[in-house]
Amino acid sequence: MVQKAFLSRLKLTDFRNYPEAVLMLDGRHVVLTGDNGAGKTNLLEAVSFLSPGRGLRRAVLSEVSRVGGTGGFSVFAEVEGMEGEVSLGTGIDGDSDSLSRRLRINGTPARSTEELSDHLSVLWLTPAMDGLFTGPSADRRRFLDRLVLSIDPGHGRRASDFERAMRSRNRLLSEGRYDPAWVSAVEAQMAGLGISMAAARREMLDLLRHLASVSQQEPFPTPVLALEGFLDAAGDMPAAELEERYLDMLREGRGRDAAAGRTLEGPHRSDLLVRHREKDMDAGRCSTGEQKALLIGLILAHARLTANMTGFAPVLLLDEIAAHLDEGRRIALFDLVHELGGQAFMTGTDDAMFSPLGERAQFLEVDGGSIRRGPLLSTRLQDC
Template sequence: MALDRISLSHFRNHRGTELGETRHLNLLFGENGAGKTNVLEAISLLAPGRGLRRAALDEMSGPHGDGGFAIGASLKEQGHESARIGTYVEPDRTGRRLVRINGAEANAGSLGEWLAMGWLTPAMDRLFMDSAGARRRHVDRMALALDPGHARNVSRYETAMRERNKLLETGGDTTWLDAIEAQLSEHGERVAAGRKALIAALTDELTALPDQPFARPLLTYRPGGPTEFEALREDFRRQRARDRAAGRALTGPHRDELEVVMAGSGQAAALCSTGEQKAMLIAMTLAHAVLAAEGRPGVLLLDEVAAHLDPVRRTALFQRLRQGRAQVWLTGTESAPFEDIIEEAAVWRVSNGTVERL
């Protein structure tokens, strides 16, 4: 099963773009600024969340969209359309993204029941050097691709945390605090369980992969506090005075950390070379793509990846992409790095927000 008949209307610099007759491997070529990554971003919005750029909705509308845009695609199985999914923002109503599945309105979370999405972009190259919060968001996005309900658990946890912080700040009634902390602990337990399950599954998949040519990362989930309901609730209750003084909760799943070291050397990922970090990130992305495509159609978006790999690693990457179940979308400024797969791929040239099938 794969995406086909993809349409972009008034999305960034794409006034009206159509991509049909897709394949397992799909390539987008063009100069920098032509709109290649915009196509990937549009596809990423066919999954729950804010897309691969995490941009505000009003940033996505093109100059002629009056604040609105639309993205649609068919899910194709064995050559036949099995579903039509889409997301849009109505003109002059940029505060809300709407979703339709087979013509009926749906919530954005339900997109995750139809499609498992993953991506790797140049902006993610600093993941191991970035903040713990950035790594938590990365973990949650990967967990969402395996469990569509994970985003709901994270959202409810964050909402309950904001309510608790406000009650602590205003000296709210302890009965209300007890109730909010019970909700917080319930959602926190689920968030922690989703993260732990993801890291365990990724570890198993990475263990099955060879160390070369991509350096194999070793992943460890470091909880930011208790992870079970009763222990979480007791911890929140006990730490009220400290958290009130700090203006925020100092323990809990919102303080979780993903620890990554390179197999063999044991070197922390943050201290590894840029090439080693890139290789480990690719290994994680490929392992996640295998897991994500097990239960639902999978789509993997790789923005400007091949150009930064040596020939040996490029060949290995293409071989794994061929063998994987996920449909793959790659971008590049020139065709040379893709010579090994260009004959078997669907290829488009992107220029000033328009696409031409080659």
């Protein structure tokens, strides 16, 4: 039985176009409607800061602070989380030039934002992801790594440690006269981390594949997923052998990598391949609408997987999700989202589009950095 982890209160201070806003939420889905530029996506972004990383816009933190504000920002949430009730507070101070945000859990400073994954899992789908299948492979890798992160919180640390080791190797090789023992040590670190990263990604794809084989999410197509670009021919080789093989590749590739100024083999070169199963076609060659439907299918499958793995349905952030769907698909999407058993935040310009949700959702109206409607809602309104 999947349980619900949800936000019961959200408070933003100097967050984007919100000087201050407080939302009291009752655990149902949340529909945010308003004109373009009202602040709907900003609210979703605030919720995305309740998961590790840089949020759904991958923003530079200083840009998140409200223009004309104190220079800092904060997001505070009361959550019925995976370990019970918890308060989560995150943000940056006005006088700090820190690149990372602070996190407090129940008022106590946390070591890293990774600790958020113990309480809540947050997944999102935004219009910025529409070009995922046709854009650069780095976007698909990042997308895949976020999928992995929601069920394996250590994945983010492994990926950033790998990046750091790789930068260090690139720098040593570019210097020309390097100490081979030192480079070997860095390569050994890269090999261990790189193979763990590849294994975690492969495991995620296997799980999604299995889920797709046992559950349907009509009318959204089933994405067929594969990885390409790193140790493709390795098959089911044991991890220790893979590590040896990657280590050999790095050792033998030193001259070539020094000339290229970068490491040419590794998990940082993998690509996520997506196919439309019913059409038997690469996602990149599908129509715009088909790509959107595939992306929705992928996010829903992943949300279901996260719920199965953790026992708690994730919080879903669906930005402008209804805009390009016909009525039948919209109704089906709302039903699928509701069946997941979690709390979804959905945005759009027209609240009529969300009427099929009925009593399953709280409807809030966003306007120029303020939020209206709903009996339990209080905001200090920004004059606009």
